[in-house]
Amino acid sequence: MKSHQTSEITQILQDWNDGNEDAQELLLPFVYNELKRQARILMSNERSNHTLQTTALVHEAFIKLSKQSGIEWKNRSHFYGIVSRLMRQILVEHARRHASNKRGNNPIHFSIDDIQVSVEERANTILVLDEVLEHLAKLDETQAKIVEMKFFGGLNMDEIAENLGVSKRKIGREWQSARLWLSRELSKK
């Protein structure tokens, strides 16, 4: 099945290069599998350097895609942005399945440092963040993108800056104010 997947990816990337917007969505299966693979690694390594792993996911996905498809990838940062979006889609979908119905009563967990936090609670956090992010997008699209890439894509500031084509300093400031806004909104949930 793996080889079959390769053929699909190559097809998709080519379609994409040809300007087919659908193609982005068609990458979903690939990102999904990568995500799952990474999730498994994350599991086996427990919590050690997990943030690094998240970033690595997108990098690896990128390298793998380029390698498997044999295609010279033109727009690396563009790709990162798209993978972030796809990961958001997947994670939110999964979170929905794992979330408890009585949302809102649960505390929001910003970190999994506390090993006790249940799957439901973490799922709820993702959903709440997704929701709040949705609002932010209406207010400030750029900031929403930054948060998406940061939170779902695990990209660092340099990569986000490259993706959006603005200076790292500017990204830093946007991220700073967005964070405050998000915190406030999350507190209302």
Add this chain to the structure above:
Amino acid sequence: MENWQKVKELLNEVLDLDTLERGKFLNNPKIDKETRAEIESLLVFEKDSEKLVNLSAIDLSRGFFDEDDSANALIGQTFGAYKVISELGYGGMGAVYLAERADGKFSQRVALKLLKREMNTAALRRRFQHEREILESLEHPNIARLLNAGTTDDKIPYIVMEYVEGIQIDDYCNKNDLELNERLDLFREVCKAVDFAHRNLIVHRDLKPSNILVNKDGKPKLLDFGISKILSDEIKNTDSATITKLGVMTPSYASPEQIQSKSVTTATDIYSLGVILYELLSGHRPFETKEQDLREIYKAIIEDNPPLPSSMVKEITKQFKEITEAKTQIQPNEKAKSFLDNSSSEHKKSDTKVNKTLLTNPHRINLNSNSIRGDLDNIVLKALRKEPERRYSSAENLSEDIKRHLRGLPVTARPNTFSYRTEKFIKRNKASVFAGGLIFIAIFGGIVATLWQARVAQAERTKSERRFNDVRKLANSFLFEFSPMIENLPGSTPARELLVKRALEYLDNLSKESSSDLELQRELAKAYEKVGDVQGNPYNPNIGDVRGALISYEKALSIREKLSKDDLNNLTLQSDLAQNYAILGDLQSNGGDYAKAETLYDKSLELREKLYKNNPNDFQIRAKLAKIIKTRGYIPFFDGDNKKAIEYYERSQDIYEKLHNERPSDDQVAIDYAFMFVLIGEAQGWNSDLENAKINLEKGLDMLIPIVKKYPNDQSFQRTLMLAYNKRAAGYEDTEEFAKSVNNYQKGVEIAENILKHDPLSFTAKRDVALGSRKLAQALDSAGKSKEGLVKMLASLEIFKELNKADPNNSEVAYDIPNSQFAIGETYLGLKDYDSALKILQTSKAGMEAVLKANPTNIYAARTLAYTLDRIGKSYAALAEKRDRQENLQKALEFQSAGLKNLNKLKAEENLAEYDDEEITTIQKEIKKLEENLGK
């Protein structure tokens, strides 16, 4: 919140300040109350927000994926009438489950393919839907059938397919120890399924053993049309992006065109079938050793010739024998293992084509190389050709060839020789249905074939007639819409040829059924003409098959002459007839038979004049008249009657001038008009009117350059400019402005090379490069750069030889070779390398004599032969200074005298130019001196 932009800016400023300063900052009266309140409400979360810095969704998602797609959760669930039993496989966007009928009506096991929940997006649903549609149209015993389809309650689409309980084809062959013939029979069944898909305009695009399962009854079934393509989709949706994009499939089975992102056609599947057959016969894939590295395998697929299947088997057998002999004491298991350890280093040393991975199970097949060598090698390699149009034109043809082999009949596949390669477009299998270098060949070929089949199958008369017309319409569309569309595109020659040939086949068939249909006869004539064009129309990109072109044009002519008798007033018909005579004239003229050419041109001219008389105001008719008058002028020009040529040229130019003034924006006419200056200048040059020649040549070029510049991809215009440069270069030679001459020839060669680069199969383009290089070489020689020239000259001679090999019937090229050799001889003389000169001049002499024997009226050949004889004599005379004085002087006298005799004969027949007189005088002096030296 509209002022968020403002808020966030202020917020960032505030955050840079310490607590004290913040208060001051916010007290600024310019900040309104509302904004201040907003900022303050956010600042409260300053510390909280730090938690978000390292927040990561994937961290939070730990455990989400544990139950892994809830595969188990699906077990026991029902989808329509089917209940899931177990998971079969798991792909990118979907999972496949084994299911059975839940209603108990009858027991039936099925494969259920389900889009994953996470993948349930619009685009993926469309893709899933696509596969469903394809399967719906493919009901065939060798294709896994679609049984049902639907969506679940939560709107997830699924399809229910026939469950093939079997193993993949290669494993099946090996496990059952199938004999060669059994393997071939099995493979032919696969071909049947693929052919069926093709006839339904579907290209599978991912054929490989794991997609071909063989069931208990030994029946192969094709699976997984997940990335297949419906060709007809692309007709509806003809934007070029859709047409050219492709899918690269599993690399080892991917075709060169898939890897290079070129158009995917049915030929793509033929290639994959070739790889599969290769594997069934040899146990290995053609480029297996390179499969470790994707780039390597891509490169190999595009560039390398696959080893013959038989030699692959031989190599494997040999290597395995070596191992087993070397390691007899070791236990079987360890034997293999230890071989793996050793072989990697051996592999590097010996650089064999086989690597260790191949040898892990060398006995997977019970075949030997002898049974594969020959026919089967050729069949496999034909399916694996790099160029899609050179493969089998259909899966059926591939299957047929195997059948022929099984029955001991000769197969159509032939070794990949050079002569075959050059003839490839001519000697195509007549029965071919599918092929294509361009997607629409496959599309339309496919439709035509389908319609044709349908027509044969349908007994009902009215329907049959309608389809008959459909086929005819499509064939015409081939010819009159697509062929011209790509005519002047670089690189399109083979595609055009295919296109036209295919149309011709259909028309041929149609005309047999309906010989009384006059319109159809006319179409048929046009079709023959188009084929002739591609075979050898000297003014268009062509493949250099002059003899084939003559036949095609004559076929067209005979149809038209017949039709014309009954329809003397039909304008189009008369015009076509005139065109037909003219093009035949061109071929005769190019072949050096000017007498025949003259007759044909006169017939054409007569018709054109008649048409003009009846339609004196018709722009096109006048343009065509101007053209034939110009062409007619070539004959006296070639015969050396420059004055007469100029008369024709000027008459033609007059017409073009008027046309140009009427429609100054018509670039075709402008180019024709400008080119007349060049032709007139050229003829004046030959007529020793160097002053006017120069004026006209320069004027012509000045007009041509800016217009042609606008059409960088128009081969015909580019070629006109190239000819003009060459002619002006020749003019500069006459006026002894050699630097200018070299410069102009260089420009000409540049254009020619550029055309050839874009259309590497074009005979005309290749010949243009050779001719241009030769002229450039001569100019370099005159400019004192003999050595530089010699290199060019030798290179051009090689091209001529290549061309001659490709088309031995082309008399022009046959003349080009000794002519080049003569020029090289002259250069050697100039460089005082008399031995080399003598050697090549002797070759030239023999070649020239052969040319004259074939066409005694070729005065150019006669003149060059005369000079060749003289130059041989001169070489001997020079050599006499070094050795064998007496003997060489004697020979020198003999040859120079022969040369002089020939020249004098030509002069008596008025076939020489004025400056030949100077040469004659010189030769006479030299002969006199030789006689003195010999004491005569």
